Amino acid sequence: MRKKKIVSLTVVLSIILVTTMGASGGGKNQYTRQAQWAQEKLHEYYWNDETKMMNNAYPSTPEGEQALNYWWKAHAVDALVDGFERTGDKAYTERAEELVHSIIEHNGSLHNEFYDDMEWLALAALRLYDATGSEEMKGYVLDLWTDIKTAWWEDDLGGMAWKKDQRYNRNACSSGPASILAARLYEHFGDTQDLEWAQKIYDWEKQYLVHPETGLVADGLVLREDGTLDVNEAWIFTYNQGTFIGAGVELYRITGDQMYLQDAEKTAAGSLKSLTDEKTGIFLEDGDGDGALFKGILIRYLAELYDIGHNKNLKKAIDRNADALLKGSRKNGLFGQAWGQPAQNPLHLTAQLSGVFLLEAAAKLEAGKHFKLEKPRK
DSSP, X not given: OOOOOOOOHHHHHHHHHHHHHOSSOOOTTHHHHHHHHHHHHHHHHHEETTTTEEOSEESOOTGGGSSOOHHHHHHHHHHHHHHHHHHOOHHHHHHHHHHHHHHHHHHTXXXXXXXHHHHHHHHHHHHHHHHHOOHHHHHHHHHHHHHHGGGXXXXXXXXXXXXXXXTTEEEHHHHHHHHHHHHHHHHHHOXXXXXXXXXXXXXXXXXXXXXXXXXXXXXXXXXXXXXXXXXXXXXXXXXXXXXXXXXXXXXXXXXXXXXXXXXXXXXXXXXXXXXXXXXXXXXXXXXXXXXXGXXXXXXXXXXXXXXXXXXXXXXXXXXXXXXXXXXXXTTTOOOOSSTTSOOOSSXXXXXXXXXXXXXXXXXXXXXXXXXXXSSOOX
16 A cells, blocks of 8 residues: 645735635636646645656655655646646646656656556556657556556456565555556557456456445455455545546446446445545545545546536535635645645645645536547547
8 A cells, every 4th residue: 555936926816816715605617716726736835846756745855755656646647637638738748748757767667566556657647648649658558558467366366466576465456547547548549458458357346345235445355375365344445436436437438338337326425425524524534645645536536427427416525525625725725634624744745636636626527527538549
């Protein structure tokens, strides 16, 4: 599992705007303005123009930047693509491409020991390819996918390993994103084997990790030496719900099979019931570090589910959480782990990214924008 810049006049005006418009008011296109403000704060607090990277925390320290945190930075690429899709401003994609190059340089390789980390970068790079048409990004995606497929266990049980040196674990975090990636690769390039991979991984995760009544997704399982399965049902993390939902959305779009949509709706309903505060409806905190990214990932795929099903409960939940986030962060634009509460420094990049994902999702729903290109690049 897992330089600060001078504030421009635009940022100052954005802060004033969000401060004065209130957490739940602001009129037409309020979330669009707030998403732009969130992107500006992400750049101000975390972008390092010397390294062409997002820093790991704010405030940044040399000790805190020793670790690359490959998968955090992959999600930062996703955040930048969100900004481009909303604005059409190529500054976002240029920065995203710089970030991908820096990830590879600092990692010493495109590849990583964690299968899920590579999946996150592949998903982000595929979106960046859609935005730019970069053959380089396409090549990275296909190269990563070749490595990712080696996570599959070629035994009677099957399943996707989490880490190359811990193959006894077969996890949701390596299954959901891989199924999404395979489905999107099929949509882009038409290789039926990719669709088969997407369905195979999805079916395995549903059979072994998804509770048939609640729809909630367990973290993973271990096959013991005596042949018994140990499913970790105690770890129910928001991001695993999100990626299973996302895989269902992709497969429903491709096949039209209502089962996938129903599965996604069930997991979404279980998440809203079990993973939010029962009084406020705000998603519960998943901690700092890796955990601070989890809610933002769930939000991304809840929004994609709303895009195809128009379940009003999902939009209400996203808007409610966005309003709480803004209420807790309007003074300085730092998004804490607990949405609705002021952030505590140092603040990991993961928490800030989750806030950006939330506001960008709310902005897309507000604008009625679709979450995928109608004509993927071939």
